[in-house]
Amino acid sequence: MSNLPIVDLAVIVIYLLAMIVAGIYFSKKNTTADEFTTAAGKIPAWAVGISLYATFLSSNTFLGVPGKAFGANWNAFVFSLSMPIAAWFAAKYFVPFYRSNTEVSAYTNLEKRFGSWARSYAVICFLLTQIARMGSIFFGISLALQALIGLDMALIMIVVGICIIIYTVLGGMEAVIWTEVVQGILLTIGAIIIIGSLLFKIPGGVGTVVDIGMRDDKFSLGSFALTDFSTTTFWVIFLYGVFINLTNFGMDQNYVQRYHTAPNQVEASKSVWMCVKLYIPISLLFFIIGACLYAYYDVNPQLISTVKEQVAQEKLMDSNILAPADYGDKVLPHYMVTHLPVGVVGLIVSAILAAAMSTISSGMNASATVFTEDIYKRYIKPDANDKQNLRILLWMTGIFGAIGMFAGVAMIGVGSILDAWWTLSGIFAGGMLGLFLLGLISKKTNNSDALIGTIVGICVILWMTFSYLIPPEYAYLQNPLHANMIIVVGTLVIFLVGTISQKIRHKTLQH
CATH class of the missing domain: 1.20.1730.10 (Sodium/glucose cotransporter)
Incomplete structure (x- = not known):
C-alpha cells in the first residue's frame, strides 16, 4: 500500500x-x-x-x-x-x-x-x-x-x-x-x-x-x-x-x-x-x-537522524561519521x-x-x-x-x-552495470560529436579521413576511460585528466586527426 x-x-x-x-x-x-x-x-x-x-x-x-x-x-x-x-x-x-x-x-x-x-x-x-x-x-x-x-x-x-x-x-x-x-x-x-x-x-x-x-x-x-x-x-x-x-x-x-x-x-x-x-x-x-x-x-540537526541511520545501515557505517555527500540524495525525498x-x-x-x-x-x-x-x-x-x-x-x-x-x-x-554503460555512452558521444564537427566544419575531408580520425579518436577515448586498470607500477601510462575531459579530448582528437589526414593526403596528391 x-x-x-x-x-x-x-x-x-x-x-x-x-x-x-x-x-x-x-x-x-x-x-x-x-x-x-x-x-x-x-x-x-x-x-x-x-x-x-x-x-x-x-x-x-x-x-x-x-x-x-x-x-x-x-x-x-x-x-x-x-x-x-x-x-x-x-x-x-x-x-x-x-x-x-x-x-x-x-x-x-x-x-x-x-x-x-x-x-x-x-x-x-x-x-x-x-x-x-x-x-x-x-x-x-x-x-x-x-x-x-x-x-x-x-x-x-x-x-x-x-x-x-x-x-x-x-x-x-x-x-x-x-x-x-x-x-x-x-x-x-x-x-x-x-x-x-x-x-x-x-x-x-x-x-x-x-x-x-x-x-x-x-x-x-x-x-x-x-x-x-x-x-x-x-x-x-x-x-x-x-x-x-x-x-x-x-x-x-x-x-x-x-x-x-x-x-x-x-x-x-x-x-x-x-x-x-x-x-x-x-x-x-x-x-x-x-x-x-x-x-x-x-539548524535542525536532530531531524536528519532518520536519514543518516538509514544510509548508515545501507553502507554498513557509523552514522556519526557520515559526511553530507554520503546521504545528500536522500534528503529532498x-x-x-x-x-x-x-x-x-x-x-x-x-x-x-x-x-x-x-x-x-x-x-x-x-x-x-x-x-x-x-x-x-x-x-x-x-x-x-x-x-x-x-x-x-x-x-x-x-x-x-x-x-x-x-x-x-x-x-x-544492478547499479554497477548502469555505471559501466554510461561510461561507454560517453565514449560513443565523443565519437559522434567529433565526426559531426568534422563533416560540418572541415569541408575537404573525405571518407578515409573521417574513418582514420574516428578510429584514432575512439582509441584515445578507450585509453582515457580504462587506463585506471593499468597496474600502479606503470602509473605514467594512466590518464592524468579527470573523466569529464574524455569527451573533450576525444572530440578534438577525431576532428584534428581527420583534418591533418586531409592535409597530408592533399600534399601527397600534389607530389
Missing part, C-alpha cells in the same frame, strides 16, 4: 490521466508521418523552447542536483553556465544546417559526407544511448517514488511507462511538445514551492541560508586553477558542459527534431535561446534548494514526506514525474523517428509510402517505450 494520503494519490492520478487525455486530443491531428515527427512545423518558438528546457531538466536534475548541492557545493552549476556557448553555435550553425536539409533525421548528412558506415555508427550509438537513458530515468524515478509513495519499483515503472506510451503514440510530436510545456511549468512550480517552504521554516530565512552557506563554502563553483585538469575544477566542468551541450544541440535527435517543428529557421533559433534563458535560472533554483536543505538541517502538507506532496511528485516523462517521451519519439528514417526507409523499405511510414512510427514509438521501461526494470539492483 502507498505511504501517501489519498489526496496526494488523487493529485498524481489526475496528472497522469491528464497526460493521456492530451495524447487522445492530439491524436486527431496525426494523419501523416510529418505530423507525427515534426508537427508539420507549426509549433511556436516559445513552446519549442520550453520543450527543449523540459527535456534538459530530467528527474535526475530534480532529485540529484539538490542532493549534490547539499552534499558538496555549486560546482555542477558551471555546466549550466556553459550552455550559452553551445547555444550560440547551435543558433549560428546547427539550426541553419538542419533547416536547410529537409531530412528530419540528424544522421542522414553523415552518409552524404562520409558514407553509410558513418550514418550507421551514429544511429546505433544514438539508439543504444536512448534506451539506456530512458531506462536510467525509469529506474531513477521509481527509486525516488518508492520512498515517497511506498509502491513496488517495477509497478511504478510499468504504470508510468504505460501512461507515457499511450500519450506519445497517440499524440506524436505535437503531444510531446505541448505536454512538455505543461510539465516544464509544473516542475518549475514544484521547485518554487519547495524553496518557499524551506525559507519559511528556517529562522532568519534567506539571511540564515547565506550565512551558513558562506561559512561552509556551499556556494563555491570550484577552483579556477588553469593548470589542474585532474579534478572537477571550474574549467573542467565548463569544458565538459560546452562539449556535452554541443552534442545535445548538434547531434541528439531529441533536439534536432525540434528544429523542424518551428515554422522557420529564425523561430527555431529563438527556441534554442529560450531554452537556455529558462534552463540557467531554473537549474539555479535546484542548487538553491540544496543550499536551503543544508541550512535547514544544520525525506523533507517532502515529513514536512510538506497534504496535497502539496502530490503536486511535487507530479512535478518529479513531469521531469521524467518529458525526457522519456522525447526519447521515444526521437528513437522511432531515427529507426524509421535511418533503418526502415534506408535498408528495409526505401519505397514506403506515407501511410506505411506512419504505421512504423506508431509501432516503434510504443516498442522503444516498452524497451526503455523494461530496461529500467532490469536495472533494479
Whole structure:
C-alpha cells in the first residue's frame, strides 16, 4: 500500500490521466508521418523552447542536483553556465544546417559526407544511448517514488511507462511538445514551492541560508586553477558542459527534431535561446534548494537522524561519521514526506514525474523517428509510402517505450552495470560529436579521413576511460585528466586527426 494520503494519490492520478487525455486530443491531428515527427512545423518558438528546457531538466536534475548541492557545493552549476556557448553555435550553425536539409533525421548528412558506415555508427550509438537513458530515468524515478509513495519499483515503472506510451503514440510530436510545456511549468512550480517552504521554516530565512552557506563554502563553483585538469575544477566542468551541450544541440535527435517543428529557421533559433534563458535560472533554483536543505538541517540537526541511520545501515557505517555527500540524495525525498502538507506532496511528485516523462517521451519519439528514417526507409523499405511510414512510427514509438521501461526494470539492483554503460555512452558521444564537427566544419575531408580520425579518436577515448586498470607500477601510462575531459579530448582528437589526414593526403596528391 502507498505511504501517501489519498489526496496526494488523487493529485498524481489526475496528472497522469491528464497526460493521456492530451495524447487522445492530439491524436486527431496525426494523419501523416510529418505530423507525427515534426508537427508539420507549426509549433511556436516559445513552446519549442520550453520543450527543449523540459527535456534538459530530467528527474535526475530534480532529485540529484539538490542532493549534490547539499552534499558538496555549486560546482555542477558551471555546466549550466556553459550552455550559452553551445547555444550560440547551435543558433549560428546547427539550426541553419538542419533547416536547410529537409531530412528530419540528424544522421542522414553523415552518409552524404562520409558514407553509410558513418550514418550507421551514429544511429546505433544514438539508439543504444536512448534506451539506456530512458531506462536510467525509469529506474531513477521509481527509486525516488518508492520512498515517497511506498509502491513496488517495477509497478511504478510499468504504470508510468504505460501512461507515457499511450500519450506519445497517440499524440506524436505535437503531444510531446505541448505536454512538455505543461510539465516544464509544473516542475518549475514544484521547485518554487519547495524553496518557499524551506525559507519559511528556517529562522532568519534567506539571511540564515547565506550565512551558513558562506561559512561552509556551499556556494563555491570550484577552483579556477588553469593548470589542474585532474579534478572537477571550474574549467573542467565548463569544458565538459560546452562539449556535452554541443552534442545535445548538434547531434541528439531529441533536439534536432525540434528544429523542424518551428515554422522557420529564425523561430527555431529563438527556441534554442529560450531554452537556455529558462534552463540557467531554473537549474539555479535546484542548487538553491540544496543550499536551503543544508541550512535547514544544520539548524535542525536532530531531524536528519532518520536519514543518516538509514544510509548508515545501507553502507554498513557509523552514522556519526557520515559526511553530507554520503546521504545528500536522500534528503529532498525525506523533507517532502515529513514536512510538506497534504496535497502539496502530490503536486511535487507530479512535478518529479513531469521531469521524467518529458525526457522519456522525447526519447521515444526521437528513437522511432531515427529507426524509421535511418533503418526502415534506408535498408528495409526505401519505397514506403506515407501511410506505411506512419504505421512504423506508431509501432516503434510504443516498442522503444516498452524497451526503455523494461530496461529500467532490469536495472533494479544492478547499479554497477548502469555505471559501466554510461561510461561507454560517453565514449560513443565523443565519437559522434567529433565526426559531426568534422563533416560540418572541415569541408575537404573525405571518407578515409573521417574513418582514420574516428578510429584514432575512439582509441584515445578507450585509453582515457580504462587506463585506471593499468597496474600502479606503470602509473605514467594512466590518464592524468579527470573523466569529464574524455569527451573533450576525444572530440578534438577525431576532428584534428581527420583534418591533418586531409592535409597530408592533399600534399601527397600534389607530389
